[in-house]
Amino acid sequence: MDAQKDKGLCPGCKEPYKVGDYDDEIEYSNGTLKLPAPNGKRDPNNMSMMKRNQGGDFDHNRWLFETSGTYGYGNAFRDDMYGGDDGDERLQGDIENNDKPWKPISRKIPIDSAILSPYRLLVFVRLVVLGFFLHWRITNPNDDAIWLWTMSIVCEVWFAFSWILDQIPKICPVNRTTDLEVLREKFDLPSPLNPTGRSDLPGIDLFVSTADPEKEPPLTTANTILSILAVDYPVEKVACYTSDDGGALLTFEAMAEAASFADLWVPFCRKHNIEPRNPDAYFNLKIDPTKNKSRSDFVKDRRRVRREYDEFKVRINGLPDSIRRRSEAFNAREEMKMLKHLRETGADPMEKPKIQKATWMADGTHWPGTWAVGTSEHSKGDHAGILQVMLKPPSHDPLIGNGEDKLIDFTDVDIRLPMLVYVSREKRPGYDHNKKAGAMNALVRASAILSNGAFILNLDCDHYINNCKAIREGMCFMMDRGGEDICYIQFPQRFEGIDPSDRYANHNTVFFDGNMRALDGVQGPVYVGTGCMFRRFALYAFPPPNPDKLTQAKENETQPLTTSDLDPDLDVNLLPKRFGNSTMLAESIPVCEFQGRPIADHPAIKFGRPPGALRAPREPLDAVTVAEAVSVISCWYEDKTEWGERVGWIYGSVTEDVVTGFRMHNRGWRSVYCITKRDAFRGSAPINLTDRLHQVLRWATGSVEIFFSRNNALLATRKLKFLQRLAYLNVGIYPFTSFFLIVYCFLPALSLISGQFIVKQLNLFFLIYLMIITFCLIGLALLEVRWAQISLEDWWRNEQFWLISGTSSHFAACIQGLLKVIAGIEISFTLTAKSAGEDEDDIYADLYIVKWTSLMIPPIVIAMVNIIALMIAFARTLFGTGQWNMFIGGAFFAFWVLAHLYPFLKGLMGRRRKTPTIVFVWAGLIAIIISLLWLAINPGALGNLGASGTGAGFVFP
Ligand SMILES: O=c1ccn([C@@H]2O[C@H](COP(=O)(O)OP(=O)(O)O[C@H]3O[C@H](CO)[C@@H](O)[C@H](O)[C@H]3O)[C@@H](O)[C@H]2O)c(=O)[nH]1
Numbered sequence: 037m038d039a040q041k042d043k044g045l046c047p048g049c050k051e052p053y054k055v056g057d058y059d060d061e062i063e064y065s066n067g068t069l070k071l072p073a074p075n076g077k078r079d080p081n082n083m084s085m086m087k088r089n090q091g092g093d094f095d096h097n098r099w100l101f102e103t104s105g106t107y108g109y110g111n112a113f114r115d116d117m118y119g120g121d122d123g124d125e126r127l128q129g130d131i132e133n134n135d136k137p138w139k140p141i142s143r144k145i146p147i148d149s150a151i152l153s154p155y156r157l158l159v160f161v162r163l164v165v166l167g168f169f170l171h172w173r174i175t176n177p178n179d180d181a182i183w184l185w186t187m188s189i190v191c192e193v194w195f196a197f198s199w200i201l202d203q204i205p206k207i208c209p210v211n212r213t214t215d216l217e218v219l220r221e222k223f224d225l226p227s228p229l230n231p232t233g234r235s236d237l238p239g240i241d242l243f244v245s246t247a248d249p250e251k252e253p254p255l256t257t258a259n260t261i262l263s264i265l266a267v268d269y270p271v272e273k274v275a276c277y278t279s280d281d282g283g284a285l286l287t288f289e290a291m292a293e294a295a296s297f298a299d300l301w302v303p304f305c306r307k308h309n310i311e312p313r314n315p316d317a318y319f320n321l322k323i324d325p326t327k328n329k330s331r332s333d334f335v336k337d338r339r340r341v342r343r344e345y346d347e348f349k350v351r352i353n354g355l356p357d358s359i360r361r362r363s364e365a366f367n368a369r370e371e372m373k374m375l376k377h378l379r380e381t382g383a384d385p386m387e388k389p390k391i392q393k394a395t396w397m398a399d400g401t402h403w404p405g406t407w408a409v410g411t412s413e414h415s416k417g418d419h420a421g422i423l424q425v426m427l428k429p430p431s432h433d434p435l436i437g438n439g440e441d442k443l444i445d446f447t448d449v450d451i452r453l454p455m456l457v458y459v460s461r462e463k464r465p466g467y468d469h470n471k472k473a474g475a476m477n478a479l480v481r482a483s484a485i486l487s488n489g490a491f492i493l494n495l496d497c498d499h500y501i502n503n504c505k506a507i508r509e510g511m512c513f514m515m516d517r518g519g520e521d522i523c524y525i526q527f528p529q530r531f532e533g534i535d536p537s538d539r540y541a542n543h544n545t546v547f548f549d550g551n552m553r554a555l556d557g558v559q560g561p562v563y564v565g566t567g568c569m570f571r572r573f574a575l576y577a578f579p580p581p582n583p584d585k586l587t588q589a590k591e592n593e594t595q596p597l598t599t600s601d602l603d604p605d606l607d608v609n610l611l612p613k614r615f616g617n618s619t620m621l622a623e624s625i626p627v628c629e630f631q632g633r634p635i636a637d638h639p640a641i642k643f644g645r646p647p648g649a650l651r652a653p654r655e656p657l658d659a660v661t662v663a664e665a666v667s668v669i670s671c672w673y674e675d676k677t678e679w680g681e682r683v684g685w686i687y688g689s690v691t692e693d694v695v696t697g698f699r700m701h702n703r704g705w706r707s708v709y710c711i712t713k714r715d716a717f718r719g720s721a722p723i724n725l726t727d728r729l730h731q732v733l734r735w736a737t738g739s740v741e742i743f744f745s746r747n748n749a750l751l752a753t754r755k756l757k758f759l760q761r762l763a764y765l766n767v768g769i770y771p772f773t774s775f776f777l778i779v780y781c782f783l784p785a786l787s788l789i790s791g792q793f794i795v796k797q798l799n800l801f802f803l804i805y806l807m808i809i810t811f812c813l814i815g816l817a818l819l820e821v822r823w824a825q826i827s828l829e830d831w832w833r834n835e836q837f838w839l840i841s842g843t844s845s846h847f848a849a850c851i852q853g854l855l856k857v858i859a860g861i862e863i864s865f866t867l868t869a870k871s872a873g874e875d876e877d878d879i880y881a882d883l884y885i886v887k888w889t890s891l892m893i894p895p896i897v898i899a900m901v902n903i904i905a906l907m908i909a910f911a912r913t914l915f916g917t918g919q920w921n922m923f924i925g926g927a928f929f930a931f932w933v934l935a936h937l938y939p940f941l942k943g944l945m946g947r948r949r950k951t952p953t954i955v956f957v958w959a960g961l962i963a964i965i966i967s968l969l970w971l972a973i974n975p976g977a978l979g980n981l982g983a984s985g986t987g988a989g990f991v992f993p
């Protein structure tokens with residue numbers, strides 16, 4: 037933390053910051069580090085401070101070389117590798133012996149063609165028949181009810197269009213697998229290229245975002261942090277950063293508690309191979325804990341750790357109180373001091389200056405963050421930039437625990453912990469903080485200076501690592517041959533604590549297992565937030581490397597590799613304009629690019645790079661570095677730079693994630709979807725109807741914002757593949773379907789009441805087209821659940837929620853989005869509340885809470901109107917026409933709409949049917965008024981009801 041830094045003591049590890057550690061590193065730049073030149077010989081001129089070669093190109097390798105002393109910790113080349121006289125020869129030798137067959141670390145598995153071929157065929161058939169159908173519809177107007185005909189036609193054309201946008205990108209889904217064993221062989225085992233056997237895996241920085249300790253309980257965040265600290269990845273290559281947008285002392289102290297509990301938890305996980313490594317999730321497992329546990333002291337250790345965890349929990353839950361009490365005491369003491377001072381100086385105590393109440397840290401200093409605890413001002417509070425290294429970078433070599441005087445015997449366990457940093461970026465009035473995207477960008481910069489991991493994994497505070505090998509899984513793709521153009525790896529988001537019937541489609545399986553898997557076969561899944569592993573270099577707005585060009589440049593020995601090979605647009609003089617004024621940051625960039633390249637027995641060696649992202653032991657952090665990291669989280673740092681514009685997470689949408697991924701795909705990068713056997717990450721989702729509608733509202737609003745921005749897929753470059761472009765177009769357009777959907781949901785009712793239908797008479801063509809279209813839909817659904825490996829129930833829940841959100845949240849999102857475009861009204865980011873997972877006796881209690889929101893109005897009205905229409909038509913048929921076949925036709929489709937709304941209506945009932953009566957009265961009134969109005973305009977028209985509203989049967993994509 038900057039406030040503490042002045043004292044030269046790190047409050048986390050209580051050791052002085054070391055100044056002058058640069059001495060060691062100078063070694064690298066004065067030549068000990070022998071970076072092999074393209075041909076294995078080194079050119080002494082490469083050492084010059086001249087950063088440009090003859091052709092005016094910036095020399096990447098030279099730059100890298102000269103700056104190797106100042107980039108972050110843990111990323112330096114290992115000099116023992118090249119320090120020896122025979123270093124280059126060894127390398128050469130290995131390249132020559134490199135003819136052994138390449139073992140892939142990851143593989144793409146095509147979907148069974150017995151499923152995929154009929155699937156594609158059905159898509160094609162439906163597409164053609166839809167065309168015929170619409171043609172027939174348009175050329176056969178219903179003169180008796182032109183209004184009805186027009187409304188339905190417009191909707192149907194739109195539905196066909198949106199179906200195409202949704203369906204076409206889904207025609208080439210793929211699966212993938214990884215081979216962790218091969219990854220280990222290549223990176224973790226000693227080899228001629230890596231005789232020491234130190235892991236050659238690249239560094240990774242994990243980002244956890246939290247914004248409000250009230251909506252996001254610190255215990256949840258602490259558990260997430262613990263799951264990260266215990267991850268199965270070389271400890272010295274992991275750094276964990278928490279971004280606290282609330283600037284809350286509560287979060288800070290909870291992190292400190294987590295760091296200290298990690299001393300016990302992490303080695304325990306390593307010793308007994310615990311899974312999952314989130315203590316709360318682990319201790320709540322319903323299975324036998326001793327399963328697959330071989331060590332005799334497991335039961336004893338587990339009991340011990342459990343007791344400690346319970347105490348840890350009590351401490352965390354007691355933090356708000358202790359901070360409040362402490363602060364009250366300190367504030368009172370300050371006031372006393374002040375009064376005493378006034379008395380002594382003889383001033384009038386009544387005129388004492390008002391004392392600014394403060395939050396106090398345990399050591400008696402002011403907390404520089406948001407001062408109040410227990411107010412809702414957390415996320416709005418202005419505060420200084422705070423950066424605290426809570427766990428310093430570990431040593432490079434394992435540190436074995438001991439057996440005496442300890443709670444647990446860790447005699448043969450590595451007890452090191454990864455680096456842990458608490459960051460709260462500065463917030464000042466007058467600055468737009470750009471929500472999560474702004475927070476992430478501050479972390480990107482701070483981490484570039486402190487650890488500069490070549491990869492970055494982003495997790496929301498409620499998403500923990502459920503599979504301790506998750507990072508390795510991701511590396512299988514990033515480090516594989518040909519992986520250099522992967523910008524990120526998105527993992528599916530899996531949720532816990534959702535009601536078993538998944539009433540509001542919280543699991544989102546159709547999206548995560550269908551759409552995303554399908555995009556993986558095009559250019560890659562869209563970035564959807566938590567659980568995504570980035571190549572840091574790709575976040576810096578560089579285009580992907582062009583391997584052909586690199587090979588050519590290198591084989592032609594006179595032409596060294598330059599940054600223009602990496603990015604033709606980037607001039608080194610423009611670095612500050614793009615990245616801001618931090619030199620350390622600028623210098624870290626080529627290093628992370630280099631470190632992130634796939635390694636080992638592959639073509640990269642040809643480009644003159646050493647095999648592997650080799651790292652030196654981490655040096656202790658020095659004050660200069662920490663000061664620099666603090667300066668890049670200040671709010672002015674981004675002024676007149678391209679952060680949020682091109683670099684890092686992109687600003688301007690509440691779904692910053694989609695835009696950020698879009699920009700990368702648009703530069704030609706590809707992404708990968710990584711579904712692991714054991715879920716990589718798990719998190720929570722709102723199971724309450726109101727919260728869920730608001731969450732969907734935010735996503736849809738973000739989409740509308742994207743649609744009206746320069747990030748609209750229509751404006752994309754040619755590097756965005758065609759199907760990918762359709763998919764992104766769909767992301768921007770889907771909320772607009774709500775206008776048509778709402779109209780269409782009224783059609784069955786209008787039809788029933790008026791006795792008119794959308795076609796004049798039931799023509800044979802009409803029925804045949806309709807039948808084919810409907811059967812294709814069913815067939816597609818059946819095949820899709822097969823390749824997506826989901827259940828038909830998931831699919832149906834998704835359909836239902838599509839209609840529910842389509843008539844409520846999506847509609848509101850369009851209105852909000854239009855207001856932003858027309859009137860410039862900004863859209864706020866409402867945090868999704870997370871449960872602390874505490875009320876164990878009634879975990880789904882949330883599901884039944886009914887909180888009124890105006891989002892509910894349209895679906896309620898639609899349901900009421902349809903019900904009333906059914907009653908009117910029923911009465912009319914019973915007492916009048918007696919044409920039951922017509923009634924049944926209309927009734928069928930009214931029921932069809934109602935069936936989609938069923939979960940919604942159930943949600944309104946709450947648990948004990950406690951829906952506010954006003955809701956019913958009000959909705960009933962509106963429905964009756966609409967129905968009566970209708971009857972007044974079209975008195976008693978009784979036409980062909982035969983298949984009223986039939987169209988609705990096919991429109992649903
Ligand atoms: O000003 C802010 C606002 C939010 N957040 C964090 O952003 C994350 C996502 O917020 P949440 O309310 O949980 O949104 P969800 O809808 O659950 O999240 C999904 O959708 C978001 C985009 O709307 C993505 O950012 C998330 O990664 C994705 O999981 C949380 O960790 C927040 O702490 C901040 O750090 N600063």
Ligand SMILES: [Mn+2]
Pocket residue numbers: 496498720868
């Ligand atoms: Mn969330």
